[in-house]
Amino acid sequence: MAQDKQRNFYSFNLLTPPTEEEKVIAFEKDNTVFYSVVLIFIAFIIFIMFSIIHLIVVLPKKNETISRISKLDEQIRTFDEIKAQNGELYIKSQILEPILREDIKIAELLDIASRLVENINTVEIKSYSRKSDGDFIVLLDMQSFLEINKVIENSKLIKEVQNVFVTRLTKNYSTNIVEGALTFSVVL
Amino acid sequence: MKKIRINEIFPFIKNNLLPIATLTGFIIIVLVLLIPKLSQIFGDIEVITQNNQIIKEKNSELLTLSALKDSYPQIATNLNLINTIAPSGVTQVLGFRDKITELAETNSLIVTSQSFSENEIINNLSQIYRDSSGNVLMIQSIPSLFSIEGKYDDIIRFIKGLDLIGDFVVIKQMDFIVKDRLNPLATPKTEIRFDKFLFNSTNAELLRESYLQIPSTLRPSEEFLEYINTRYKDLL
Numbered sequence: 001m002a003q004d005k006q007r008n009f010y011s012f013n014l015l016t017p018p019t020e021e022e023k024v025i026a027f028e029k030d031n032t033v034f035y036s037v038v039l040i041f042i043a044f045i046i047f048i049m050f051s052i053i054h055l056i057v058v059l060p061k062k063n064e065t066i067s068r069i070s071k072l073d074e075q076i077r078t079f080d081e082i083k084a085q086n087g088e089l090y091i092k093s094q095i096l097e098p099i100l101r102e103d104i105k106i107a108e109l110l111d112i113a114s115r116l117v118e119n120i121n122t123v124e125i126k127s128y129s130r131k132s133d134g135d136f137i138v139l140l141d142m143q144s145f146l147e148i149n150k151v152i153e154n155s156k157l158i159k160e161v162q163n164v165f166v167t168r169l170t171k172n173y174s175t176n177i178v179e180g181a182l183t184f185s186v187v188l
Numbered sequence: 189m190k191k192i193r194i195n196e197i198f199p200f201i202k203n204n205l206l207p208i209a210t211l212t213g214f215i216i217i218v219l220v221l222l223i224p225k226l227s228q229i230f231g232d233i234e235v236i237t238q239n240n241q242i243i244k245e246k247n248s249e250l251l252t253l254s255a256l257k258d259s260y261p262q263i264a265t266n267l268n269l270i271n272t273i274a275p276s277g278v279t280q281v282l283g284f285r286d287k288i289t290e291l292a293e294t295n296s297l298i299v300t301s302q303s304f305s306e307n308e309i310i311n312n313l314s315q316i317y318r319d320s321s322g323n324v325l326m327i328q329s330i331p332s333l334f335s336i337e338g339k340y341d342d343i344i345r346f347i348k349g350l351d352l353i354g355d356f357v358v359i360k361q362m363d364f365i366v367k368d369r370l371n372p373l374a375t376p377k378t379e380i381r382f383d384k385f386l387f388n389s390t391n392a393e394l395l396r397e398s399y400l401q402i403p404s405t406l407r408p409s410e411e412f413l414e415y416i417n418t419r420y421k422d423l424l
Binding site (some may be wrong): 030032033035038039040043044046047050051052053058061062065066069070072073075076079080082083084085086087089090091092093095096097099101102103104105107108110124125126127128129141149150153188 | 207211213217218221236239240242246250256263272274313315329344348356358361363365380396399404406407408411412415
């Protein structure tokens with residue numbers, strides 16, 4: 001049936017069917033096997049090339065960097081004592097620094113308080129104390145109410161003193177002494 | 189039965205099966221050998237890049253450490269000062285009390301009362317440093333309240349002398365009565381709350397590891413160092 005169809009096909013074709021001899025020549029000329037081998041061979045060659053590149057270029061470079069890192073680590077280890085001391089100093093100072101800010105710095109307070117009454121001979125500091133919010137209170141004894149103004153004028157000249165308030169001003173009529181309470185914060 | 193001849197099968201194999209087999213083989217080589225090799229190469233190149241970055245960082249750390257070596261005497265001095273004023277491990281409550289009393293007596297003052305809170309000594313851990321490994325460095329405070337009487341100038345000298353006792357002491361509260369209105373002849377008196385600080389650690393060996401983990405680029409605050417160097421200059 002198929003042969004009949006082929007025969008019919010050729011019967012309408014102007015080309016004559018290839019002879020057996022031509023078929024053999026065409027078969028021999030076909031290079032499918034060669035190209036198949038070449039394709040597989042090229043794949044292997046590419047693999048081998050990559051392997052060689054990996055082995056000759058990449059791996060030595062990688063090993064070199066690893067050995068450089070270990071050498072540097074060794075060099076860094078020689079500084080361990082200095083590093084540990086710097087670390088200890090850093091940590092301890094980080095811990096102590098905020099504590100230090102809680103110090104009311106009495107010496108500075110006394111100095112500031114004495115500057116508040118500087119050149120005012122009639123004003124005397126009676127007591128110093130510090131409130132829980134960090135503000136300082138200085139109790140003063142004065143001859144008259146007006147002398148508190150001189151103290152405030154002096155406070156304006158001291159740059160560390162801020163938020164000055166007169167919280168109390170009373171006169172003791174038996175002694176004729178005016179007692180004033182001055183509240184202020186100190187920025188050092 | 190039709191006899192199969194090799195001459196008829198071979199062209200069929202050559203034309204149909206061989207290209208398929210070759211292509212399959214090629215794909216297998218690509219998948220099994222080439223792609224893993226390529227990913228290995230790229231992986232190693234990635235490692236090299238990362239290592240180069242690490243080398244760069246370590247070289248820079250080495251430079252920092254070399255610079256740190258130059259300032260080593262200063263670091264050692266500052267650390268020694270901190271360890272002197274805020275030592276580790278020992279509470280030294282009695283020693284501290286004696287120092288304050290002695291300082292008051294040296295300045296002709298009378299200590300009318302003094303109190304320490306043992307509970308606070310144990311529980312008042314005002315600050316804790318904990319590193320990533322869980323190592324802990326604690327700062328312990330010993331609060332104490334002293335009532336002192338004496339002349340104004342002596343009290344001032346006493347207060348200024350606190351810097352010389354060689355302890356990290358913070359004064360958190362103070363009442364200083366120079367003149368009593370009800371009793372003008374009474375001597376000035378002061379009530380001061382001192383907090384002495386000590387370091388404590390759970391494991392000294394592990395703590396050293398924590399110190400080593402601190403990057404060498406980090407430096408303690410200059411302001412703090414300047415302060416302690418000025419305040420405790422006599423201990424240097």
